[in-house]
Amino acid sequence: MEFKTVLTVCPYCGCGCNFYLEVLDGKVIGTIPCKTSPVNEGKLCIKGWNVHEFIQDPDRLTMPLIRENGSFREAGWDEALDLVASKLKKIKEQHGPDSIGLFASAKITNEENYVIQKFARAVIGTNNVDHCARL
Amino acid sequence: MIEKVIERVKELLEGGEIKGFVGLCNKNGHTAPYLFTEVAELDHLVVGDFQNPGDARYPLNKLLIDLYRAYPEEKFGVLVRGCDERGLNDLYVWNQLTPKNVVAVGIPCPQELADACGCPKPYPDNSVAEPIAEGAEAQDLIRMEALGVKERFTQWMEVFSKCIKCYGCRDICPMCFCKECSLELDELIPRGEMPPEIPIFHLVRAVHMAGRCIDCGLCNEACPVDIPLRTLYKKVGDIVYRKFNYRPGFDKGKSPLNVLENK
Amino acid sequence: MTNSVDEFELSDCIFITGSNTTSSHPIVATRILRAKKKGAKIIVADPRRVHIADLADLYVSHRLGTDVALLNGIMYVILDKGWENRAFIEERTEGFEEFEKVIKDYPPEKVAEITGVAEKDIETIAHWYATAERGSIAYCMGITQHTTGVDNVKTLANLAMLTGHIGREGTGVNPLRGQNNVQGACDMGGLPNVYPGYQPVTQFQIKEKFESAWGAQLSDKVGLTIPEMTSGLLEGSMKAVYIVGENPLLSDPDASHVEEALKRAELVVVQDIFMTPTAELAHVILPAACFAEKDGTVTNTERRVMRTRKALDPPGEAKTDWEIIADLSNRMGYPMDYSSAEEIMREIASLTPSYGGITYERLEGEGLQWPCPTKDHPGTRFLHKDRFVRGKGLFHAIEFKPPAESTDDEFPLWLTTGRLYFHFHTGTMTRKSGALTGEIDEQYVELNPEDASQLGISTGDEILLTSRRGQIRAKALVTDRMKKGEVFASFHFVESNANILTNPAFDPIVKIPEYKVCAVRVEKAAS
Ligand code: SF4
Ligand code: SF4
Ligand code: SF4
Numbered sequence: 057m058e059f060k061t062v063l064t065v066c067p068y069c070g071c072g073c074n075f076y077l078e079v080l081d082g083k084v085i086g087t088i089p090c091k092t093s094p095v096n097e098g099k100l101c102i103k104g105w106n107v108h109e110f111i112q113d114p115d116r117l118t119m120p121l122i123r124e125n126g127s128f129r130e131a132g133w134d135e136a137l138d139l140v141a142s143k144l145k146k147i148k149e150q151h152g153p154d155s156i157g158l159f160a161s162a163k164i165t166n167e168e169n170y171v172i173q174k175f176a177r178a179v180i181g182t183n184n185v186d187h188c189a190r191l
Numbered sequence: 192m193i194e195k196v197i198e199r200v201k202e203l204l205e206g207g208e209i210k211g212f213v214g215l216c217n218k219n220g221h222t223a224p225y226l227f228t229e230v231a232e233l234d235h236l237v238v239g240d241f242q243n244p245g246d247a248r249y250p251l252n253k254l255l256i257d258l259y260r261a262y263p264e265e266k267f268g269v270l271v272r273g274c275d276e277r278g279l280n281d282l283y284v285w286n287q288l289t290p291k292n293v294v295a296v297g298i299p300c301p302q303e304l305a306d307a308c309g310c311p312k313p314y315p316d317n318s319v320a321e322p323i324a325e326g327a328e329a330q331d332l333i334r335m336e337a338l339g340v341k342e343r344f345t346q347w348m349e350v351f352s353k354c355i356k357c358y359g360c361r362d363i364c365p366m367c368f369c370k371e372c373s374l375e376l377d378e379l380i381p382r383g384e385m386p387p388e389i390p391i392f393h394l395v396r397a398v399h400m401a402g403r404c405i406d407c408g409l410c411n412e413a414c415p416v417d418i419p420l421r422t423l424y425k426k427v428g429d430i431v432y433r434k435f436n437y438r439p440g441f442d443k444g445k446s447p448l449n450v451l452e453n454k
Numbered sequence: 455m456t457n458s459v460d461e462f463e464l465s466d467c468i469f470i471t472g473s474n475t476t477s478s479h480p481i482v483a484t485r486i487l488r489a490k491k492k493g494a495k496i497i498v499a500d501p502r503r504v505h506i507a508d509l510a511d512l513y514v515s516h517r518l519g520t521d522v523a524l525l526n527g528i529m530y531v532i533l534d535k536g537w538e539n540r541a542f543i544e545e546r547t548e549g550f551e552e553f554e555k556v557i558k559d560y561p562p563e564k565v566a567e568i569t570g571v572a573e574k575d576i577e578t579i580a581h582w583y584a585t586a587e588r589g590s591i592a593y594c595m596g597i598t599q600h601t602t603g604v605d606n607v608k609t610l611a612n613l614a615m616l617t618g619h620i621g622r623e624g625t626g627v628n629p630l631r632g633q634n635n636v637q638g639a640c641d642m643g644g645l646p647n648v649y650p651g652y653q654p655v656t657q658f659q660i661k662e663k664f665e666s667a668w669g670a671q672l673s674d675k676v677g678l679t680i681p682e683m684t685s686g687l688l689e690g691s692m693k694a695v696y697i698v699g700e701n702p703l704l705s706d707p708d709a710s711h712v713e714e715a716l717k718r719a720e721l722v723v724v725q726d727i728f729m730t731p732t733a734e735l736a737h738v739i740l741p742a743a744c745f746a747e748k749d750g751t752v753t754n755t756e757r758r759v760m761r762t763r764k765a766l767d768p769p770g771e772a773k774t775d776w777e778i779i780a781d782l783s784n785r786m787g788y789p790m791d792y793s794s795a796e797e798i799m800r801e802i803a804s805l806t807p808s809y810g811g812i813t814y815e816r817l818e819g820e821g822l823q824w825p826c827p828t829k830d831h832p833g834t835r836f837l838h839k840d841r842f843v844r845g846k847g848l849f850h851a852i853e854f855k856p857p858a859e860s861t862d863d864e865f866p867l868w869l870t871t872g873r874l875y876f877h878f879h880t881g882t883m884t885r886k887s888g889a890l891t892g893e894i895d896e897q898y899v900e901l902n903p904e905d906a907s908q909l910g911i912s913t914g915d916e917i918l919l920t921s922r923r924g925q926i927r928a929k930a931l932v933t934d935r936m937k938k939g940e941v942f943a944s945f946h947f948v949e950s951n952a953n954i955l956t957n958p959a960f961d962p963i964v965k966i967p968e969y970k971v972c973a974v975r976v977e978k979a980a981s
Contacts, residue, residue, distance in 0.1 A: 070632060
């Protein structure tokens with residue numbers, strides 16, 4: 057038996073409510089708002105209260121997918137990433153770094169956004185990096 | 192007091208009497224609901240006083256029910272205050288838990304908390320320490336009763352109109368365990384509407400909690416728009432007590448209102 | 455936000471505009487309603503009668519797209535009555551004379567004409583806000599998603615400066631961020647013109663700093679925004695896009711145009727947690743971990759950097775976004791060998807002055823609000839305390855401009871778009887939740903009873919909603935929350951996506967699309 061309560065931040069709106077995810081034997085079974093959070097003081101909206109419902113949805117993507125003849129087939133990480141790497145390299149050589157763009161995201165962590173923009177700037181060599189802030 | 196709690200839990204864990212203890216833990220700079228399974232972890236045990244006594248209370252009985260459902264053969268300990276113990280008593284009656292699977296470790300509440308709660312019995316029967324506070328009157332209820340009917344109605348309608356239908360009052364409630372919730376019955380309260388229809392949303396819940404609410408106040412604390420739900424449910428509890436001489440968790444037996452339950 | 459969320463409780467007048475607060479930022483609404491209980495005046499200006507309008511002391515419904523006119527009118531009254539804060543204007547601002555000249559053109563009579571708001575209401579707003587001890591402004595996408603989005607925001611800043619309601623507790627100009635880490639994505643340089651911490655890509659010393667830290671040659675040319683990338687793909691100057699955690703096919707205006715752009719790309723990589731309509735168009739899809747499956751930090755609307763923690767392993771082969779990018783980077787010959795998110799944060803802190811003092815250890819407990827430049831800095835509750843970042847606050851002289859599109863016989867109604875309380879963004883996460891889809895799971899277009907009866911439409915009827923760009927099918931919801939001539943739809947539902955209709959006319963400076971207003975026609979669908 058393993059039961060954990062893990063303190064984290066709501067993935068939805070910009071309030072950034074804190075809550076505990078209740079995890080029993082590798083399954084998220086509930087959300088409990090954090091009372092000592094200066095942000096939400098033990099309160100949540102309906103979206104936060106039900107956040108545990110989508111995490112382990114059977115429709116989650118679990119494998120890299122490569123398009124082939126109009127449909128997707130599963131692939132391993134090596135194959136998928138080597139393919140992306142070689143295509144990006146080729147496009148960069150043929151059309152220059154500014155022919156490539158990256159969409160960072162308002163739904164992922166700071167660390168991840170940092171790594172994405174660093175990848176765009178240092179690896180691809182372009183400042184074409186933006187996210188949905190305006191949208 | 193906290194030493195006594197730790198001592199007791201240590202005994203229970205070391206003696207192998209319980210599989211784990213559902214309590215509160217100082218973790219990540221916060222007071223967290225937590226399952227203690229090792230004696231070494233008990234250094235971090237707290238009782239839920241953050242800035243004021245009892246302001247970081249959590250529905251521990253609810254966690255206990257989750258564990259019981261997954262491990263019906265195991266026995267767990269749980270930290271209880273007066274209200275939580277009343278909750279346990281009532282949850283046994285409703286077959287949501289069985290006494291043989293639960294070891295309650297009780298703590299009495301300080302007067303400050305008892306007064307803030309207007310709690311009639313701020314200590315559990317089964318406690319690691321003697322009571323330190325006397326039962327308090329529900330001042331909020333007294334204040335409200337002093338108002339005229341019309342004024343009362345206006346005030347309630349005004350606060351209800353703030354509701355954002357988060358269902359937090361239900362989700363946090365240690366005494367809400369119905370599989371199908373009346374608040375989600377489309378015929379009663381149209382779904383998808385925000386704000387929900389008032390006062391029906393709040394009255395449905397109030398009626399539904401009659402004879403079941405153990406007056407812990409957690410719903411009140413979880414309401415994002417500060418609706419004084421506890422006062423409302425105290426009032427309903429009061430009516431039930433006067434009419435049927437029944438107070439959930441105090442008195443043995445099922446609520447005389449159990450015809451209302453769609454179990 | 456310039457100020458913190460809990461500071462709303464200290465305000466004695468809160469002016470909310472373009473924000474459906476109880477619905478989109480419920481926990482901010484908590485504080486606003488507490489302020490009201492303590493006696494603060496709450497003013498709501500919104501074309502739609504949103505829930506918080508019902509709870510306000512004064513609600514005005516201006517016509518869609520007339521925000522600048524309304525605000526200028528309010529400022530006219532403030533100046534006319536002498537309610538402005540002269541000391542603040544003299545000590546802390548510049549550009550006042552120029553600005554005052556423009557404001558002189560917006561007497562209440564004229565503004566009432568443009569906005570549909572009664573003169574006496576304009577005066578009341580001016581009175582309450584200007585004479586408050588602490589006045590605070592909260593706004594959201596209803597202000598920014600216009601071709602005049604920047605004008606709208608600058609006009610709100612003018613209002614705060616005119617009255618000195620900035621740089622103190624319980625005051626400020628407070629944009630409510632729509633997504634959990636919009637703030638962080640901007641802070642981290644997920645923008646085409648700046649490195650992390652808003653350090654311009656065009657500045658030589660900055661570029662040098664990052665070149666030496668990263669060991670790479672960097673470009674000093676400002677990059678493209680998302681709408682510009684879309685156009686680039688259509689024109690052929692852009693060849694590849696790598697999309698992480700976004701669903702532009704639903705979230706961007708004129709969705710069919712975006713679809714066409716992605717189809718023309720040589721390479722589309724989508725990294726996400728679910729198969730989205732955007733992912734359907736990808737050449738390669740990479741499975742990502744969701745928020746509950748990784749350690750990291752996010753920054754909320756009040757600049758509070760907070761820890762997210764891993765509760766579970768990602769499903770199947772899925773990995774965190776940073777692990778995937780680092781792996782790809784290694785394969786492209788640029789080593790990124792981070793061992794944890796914490797290690798990345800150490801690098802961020804070393805290169806980003808406003809995050810300089812942030813460490814995972816210090817984030818335990820309440821987190822830290824940037825700017826937090828050093829390890830012993832306590833973080834910053836509110837900005838612009840003694841001075842503005844640029845020194846003096848600049849007044850902008852801004853004239854009202856009508857929306858980019860206009861209505862005509864064929865498209866006689868105005869459409870505005872937004873979110874519903876029960877769903878989030880493009881619905882990829884919330885539509886997987888039974889509790890939320892049980893509330894609502896299809897598009898309802900909201901329209902005013904008068905318009906509805908003219909069109910012979912009642913609640914529940916199937917209708918067609920058509921703009922100059924496309925058409926969607928939806929159900930009707932007849933409600934007096936909409937005023938005559940205006941209709942509302944959300945963008946949560948792929949099968950009835952309001953962004954097929956919206957106008958990709960952008961604000962010329964920050965390129966925010968005009969979601970909040972376009973011309974449409976409503977008709978009953980043939981069953
Ligand atoms: S719980 Fe609701 S209010 Fe809080 S961050 Fe999540 S979506 Fe926003
Ligand atoms: S006070 Fe509220 S949370 Fe506690 S038992 Fe009663 S209804 Fe449930
Ligand atoms: S907790 Fe408050 S806001 Fe939420 S549903 Fe209950 S009464 Fe309404």
